[in-house]
Amino acid sequence: MRAYNFSAGPSTLPLEVLEEAQRDLLDFAGTGMSVTEISHRNKAFEAIVNEGEALLRELMGIPEDYAVLFVQGGASTQFAAVPLNLMHRGKADYIVTGNFAKKAWQEGKIYGDAACVASSEDKTYTYIPDPASVAFREDTDYVHICSNNTIFGTRYAEFPRTKAPLVADMSSEILSREIDVRNFGVIYAGAQKNLAPAGVTIVIARRDLIQDPLPACPTMLKWKVQDENKSLYNTPPCFSIYMATLVLRRLKKLGGVKEMNKINEYKAGLLYDFIDNSPFYTNRVEKKFRSIMNVPFVTPSAELDAKFVKEASANGLVSLKGHRLVGGMRASIYNAMPVEGVQALIAFMKQFEKENA
Ligand SMILES: *Cc1c(COP(=O)(O)O)cnc(C)c1O
Numbered sequence: 001m002r003a004y005n006f007s008a009g010p011s012t013l014p015l016e017v018l019e020e021a022q023r024d025l026l027d028f029a030g031t032g033m034s035v036t037e038i039s040h041r042n043k044a045f046e047a048i049v050n051e052g053e054a055l056l057r058e059l060m061g062i063p064e065d066y067a068v069l070f071v072q073g074g075a076s077t078q079f080a081a082v083p084l085n086l087m088h089r090g091k092a093d094y095i096v097t098g099n100f101a102k103k104a105w106q107e108g109k110i111y112g113d114a115a116c117v118a119s120s121e122d123k124t125y126t127y128i129p130d131p132a133s134v135a136f137r138e139d140t141d142y143v144h145i146c147s148n149n150t151i152f153g154t155r156y157a158e159f160p161r162t163k164a165p166l167v168a169d170m171s172s173e174i175l176s177r178e179i180d181v182r183n184f185g186v187i188y189a190g191a192q193k194n195l196a197p198a199g200v201t202i203v204i205a206r207r208d209l210i211q212d213p214l215p216a217c218p219t220m221l222k223w224k225v226q227d228e229n230k231s232l233y234n235t236p237p238c239f240s241i242y243m244a245t246l247v248l249r250r251l252k253k254l255g256g257v258k259e260m261n262k263i264n265e266y267k268a269g270l271l272y273d274f275i276d277n278s279p280f281y282t283n284r285v286e287k288k289f290r291s292i293m294n295v296p297f298v299t300p301s302a303e304l305d306a307k308f309v310k311e312a313s314a315n316g317l318v319s320l321k322g323h324r325l326v327g328g329m330r331a332s333i334y335n336a337m338p339v340e341g342v343q344a345l346i347a348f349m350k351q352f353e354k355e356n357a
Contacts, residue, residue, distance in 0.1 A: 004341035007319035008150050008294060008332040009172070010192040012341075017246045028242075035242045040235050048245050049231060055248035059256055062181050062204055067227035069203040070241050075100070075171045075190035077221070078201060079107035082144060082167055082186065083114070084217035085210055085224075091140045093117040093164070098125045098149030099325060100169060108144065111214070117143075124326075125152040127286040131160030140164045142185060148173035150193070151323040153296040153330065154289040159183055165209055173293050174202065175251060176335055177261045185209050194293070194334045196244035199237035251335070260335055267333050267342045268292035274346045280353040298328035304356055305329060311352065317345055 005012040028035040029044040038045055053068045062068060071077075082104070083092065090112035094105035096119040108114030117136055118129035136143060143162040148155040150172040160166065165185025174189040181187065186205045192198035203223060210223040219225055225233055231241075251260060272290060275281045275297050283290070283297045299305050305328050309321045322328040333342055 001316060003316045003318045004337070004344055005318050006331045006333070006337070006341075006345070008193070008323070008330060009190070010198045011194075011332055011334050012336045013197070013243070014247065014250055014336045017243065017250055017336075020246055021243060036239045038238070040232055040238055045238060045242075046232075048242050049236070052241055052245035052248060053231075055245065055252060056202070056204075059175065059248060059251060060179070060181055060204070065207050066181060067203070067205050067207050067210065067223060069205070069223060069226045070231040070236055070244075071201050071203055071220075071226055072199065072237055073220075074192075074198070074201055075169055075188060076103065078169070078188040078203065079104040080110070081203075081217075081221040081223065082142070082188075083108050083111035083214075084221055085205075085213045086165070086167070086186070087112045087141045087214060088212065089139055089141050091115075091137070093136050093140050093143045093162075095119070095129060095131075095134065095143070095145045095160070096121060097128055097146055097154060098152045099323075100150065100171070101144075101146035104144055104146065104169060120154075124284075125149060125154065126284050126289075128154055128156050128289045131156075131158065134160065136160075136162055136164070142167045145169070147179075148176075148291050148293055150291075150294050150332075151296075151325055151330075153283070153285050153291045153294045155291040155293070157288050165206070172332075172334075173291070175257055175260065176264050176293055178257050191240060191244055193332075194336075195247055196240045199240035200244060202244075247336075263339065264292045264333070264335065267337065267339055268295065270339075270342055270346060271295050271331065271333065274349065278349075278353060280357050281349065293334055294330055294332050296322055296326055296328060296330040298322075299352075299356070302327065307356070308352055312345075312348055315348055317341075317348055320345075 092114050096102045096116045118134040142165045144167045146169040167186040171190040172193045188203045191200045213222045320329045322330040
């Protein structure tokens with residue numbers, strides 16, 4: 001039996017996509033070879049990259065003057081690529097709303113004057129600082145945010161309007177809600193949360209911003225070079241790109257991001273409603289900023305938390321242990337988590353509460 005996998009990443013993928021990949025595994029697109037075996041210059045593979053890009057453009061409404069790139073190294077490599085491509089004046093603002101946002105800022109500091117202009121660390125990242133009250137500096141190259149904070153379970157309700165281009169790490173929420181790409185200079189996302197197996201990272205970048213990477217920027221991290229080579233400058237993560245394309249096809253069939261968002265709001269609503277109405281479970285995030293992708297919660301004690309994780313796992317509800325920085329539990333309910341999975345989790349939570357309250 002397949003488990004309901006609540007892992008924060010790599011995370012669950014749609015069953016029908018896994019089944020399709022399984023069918024394709026020995027003979028991809030009539031090539032007589034697996035997609036993991038063919039050259040990335042093979043026509044059949046090129047078609048997959050092109051389709052993946054076209055679908056991503058269509059589903060996110062990405063304008064033509066933005067590059068769409070499939071690169072490697074995870075979102076963490078983009079923490080360096082962002083300053084290396086954009087920091088011409090050597091100055092950038094960062095909003096620190098969690099662990100990954102902080103890492104991005106720390107990486108930025110290697111390359112120039114990267115300042116943390118707002119942080120929610122004072123309340124263990126349980127809210128998002130009001131963008132309207134942030135004192136952004138003058139003459140910065142960009143403002144960096146993390147739009148959904150995977151570990152702490154927060155997300156921006158509204159995005160800041162900034163004079164400098166806005167750069168967003170959307171690793172844990174890409175394609176989960178509608179956004180206006182035009183409000184961003186650069187969006188990047190490791191695919192292993194909401195889109196594909198680990199290995200591929202999506203970069204969406206306004207082309208006028210990426211023409212002049214810093215001299216020290218490694219060739220592989222130059223978005224301009226990746227763009228000019230249609231993400232095939234070197235061997236790309238072929239299998240992950242192929243899987244991303246299958247996931248994007250499915251998302252289109254489901255009705256696109258708008259429909260997906262409705263389902264996500266419904267799933268998250270079920271879980272938060274249950275938690276809020278229970279005297280046993282608590283979610284500490286300010287309601288307005290609650291993520292619809294990552295839902296951290298605790299029972300009244302660390303001992304019960306450990307027991308919960310263990311028993312849930314024995315019941316086919318796996319990877320619910322919270323991040324080591326937060327403790328407790330975290331249910332990651334990305335696009336691929338079916339409504340039934342959330343319902344099964346809530347049924348288990350009810351039972352556990354009854355037995356342990
Ligand atoms: C998972 C995650 C990362 C790190 O991604 P890697 O691909 O492991 O480098 C960065 N930012 C956010 C928001 C994440 O959720």
